[in-house]
Amino acid sequence: MWVYSSEQVTVYSIQPGRGLEQARVVLGQDYAGFLVRDGWRVYRGFTQAIHQTCLAHLLRRTKEMLEVSSQEAAEFPLAVKTLLKEGLQLRDRYAQGQIETHGLAVATGKLEARLDRLLESPAAATSPANRRLANHLLGERDALFTFLYCPGLDATNYRAEQAIRPMVVTRKTWGGNRTPTGAHTQSALASVLQTCRQQFPSAIDVFQQLLCSPEPLTLDLTLPQPR
Numbered sequence: 001m002w003v004y005s006s007e008q009v010t011v012y013s014i015q016p017g018r019g020l021e022q023a024r025v026v027l028g029q030d031y032a033g034f035l036v037r038d039g040w041r042v043y044r045g046f047t048q049a050i051h052q053t054c055l056a057h058l059l060r061r062t063k064e065m066l067e068v069s070s071q072e073a074a075e076f077p078l079a080v081k082t083l084l085k086e087g088l089q090l091r092d093r094y095a096q097g098q099i100e101t102h103g104l105a106v107a108t109g110k111l112e113a114r115l116d117r118l119l120e121s122p123a124a125a126t127s128p129a130n131r132r133l134a135n136h137l138l139g140e141r142d143a144l145f146t147f148l149y150c151p152g153l154d155a156t157n158y159r160a161e162q163a164i165r166p167m168v169v170t171r172k173t174w175g176g177n178r179t180p181t182g183a184h185t186q187s188a189l190a191s192v193l194q195t196c197r198q199q200f201p202s203a204i205d206v207f208q209q210l211l212c213s214p215e216p217l218t219l220d221l222t223l224p225q226p227r
Helices: 020-027 041-045 055-068 075-095 101-119 128-139 158-174 180-199 203-212
Strands: 002-005 010-013 034-037 050-053
Touching: 002 020, 002 158, 010 020, 010 158, 010 180, 020 041, 034 158, 050 055, 055 075, 055 128, 075 101, 075 128, 101 128, 158 180, 180 203
Parallel strands: 034 050
Antiparallel strands: 002 010
């Protein structure tokens, strides 16, 4: 189950796998926009996109590591957690006008330098879990602080996480679809319904307008609709 969501449009796509081939069905291999996503390695296949990895996932991972780490091993996930939170605080300070664009750029550079030193430090190798996290961060290095270079960009993929929840509940309720046709139908209907909810005061009014029109209507859901 895949979901692609922006402020105005949501697209669901039930696919027979979790690979790049399925991901590009909606986005296309040459997608060159912003891509805020979790750490699933498939997304790195969109080489022309501007990536931001979800910091909420990483913060949750460091929290879980700290709950089971020894005192020595806890040093690394704690330092990672601190750096990520400082990045979010830096974003908030800029949004509140407490620092200017130049100050944001300087502070971001210092933050990234600290991260690089941390990933090369002995603390990153004090346990197998730390090494796995360090390797993951190295792979995601260029996507960790994109939101600080592009003010206004989300630092987490919360939008997609929220959008996929109703579909997950639906799947748990009846177990999914029996046929590819059923999966495609559900994907299309859910996409239109959710996008209508995002753009119109009432999705029911939209469907009523379409069903009661004496002439066929085409509703363009790719652009914000007047309220």
